[in-house]
Amino acid sequence: MERISWDQYYMSQSHLLALRSTCERLAVGATIVRDKRVIAGGYNGSPSGSVHCIDEGCKVIDGHCVRTIHAEVNAILQCAKFGVATEGAEIYVTHFPCLNCCKTIIQSGIQKIFYAHDYKNHPYAIELLEEAGVEYEKVELDYLHIDTNTKDKLYFMTSLIEKLEERGASDEELQDLRMKANQLFTYSD
Numbered sequence: 001m002e003r004i005s006w007d008q009y010y011m012s013q014s015h016l017l018a019l020r021s022t023c024e025r026l027a028v029g030a031t032i033v034r035d036k037r038v039i040a041g042g043y044n045g046s047p048s049g050s051v052h053c054i055d056e057g058c059k060v061i062d063g064h065c066v067r068t069i070h071a072e073v074n075a076i077l078q079c080a081k082f083g084v085a086t087e088g089a090e091i092y093v094t095h096f097p098c099l100n101c102c103k104t105i106i107q108s109g110i111q112k113i114f115y116a117h118d119y120k121n122h123p124y125a126i127e128l129l130e131e132a133g134v135e136y137e138k139v140e141l142d143y144l145h146i147d148t149n150t151k152d153k154l155y156f157m158t159s160l161i162e163k164l165e166e167r168g169a170s171d172e173e174l175q176d177l178r179m180k181a182n183q184l185f186t187y188s189d
């Protein structure tokens, strides 16, 4: 049995958290780890008590959704709320943090950022991280594959099978393809 690495484990958790995001523009997840223990987690969403972008649409000013608190900040604030030290911790994020989040991460005493996807990596943010001695390393999620668009895939596959039908594929062939598509893209119980 292959044992999952800590990096993959924490990065998986950030990807799961991203699925809780309430903003339609980008789903981000962040997990803060200290001494190999998860101390906090966050995703991008509205402040407590406010409406969600997924219900009311994003509140866009100057091309950015201003409603949400970013995942990294939410995770750090969870530590603030419950009095957990972030000094010397590490953060696992699904996307390279924005400039503001990088500044927040630096100031919280977090020592290392692991990120899965490059995302508009801000040159000034990188400069600040390097000045502060905060390391950053890309860790792509390769252990767990979280599929968030199975419906689209099934729809795509169905339309391809319909095209084959139009071109005269046999019933037997079509039935076989439909069964395979269903097995691949739907959950069985």
Ligand SMILES: [Zn+2]
Pocket (backbone or CB within 6 Å): 022, 023, 024, 025, 053, 057, 058, 059, 065, 066, 067, 068
């Ligand atoms: Zn939004």
Ligand SMILES: [Zn+2]
Pocket (backbone or CB within 6 Å): 070, 071, 072, 097, 098, 099, 100, 101, 102
């Ligand atoms: Zn951010």
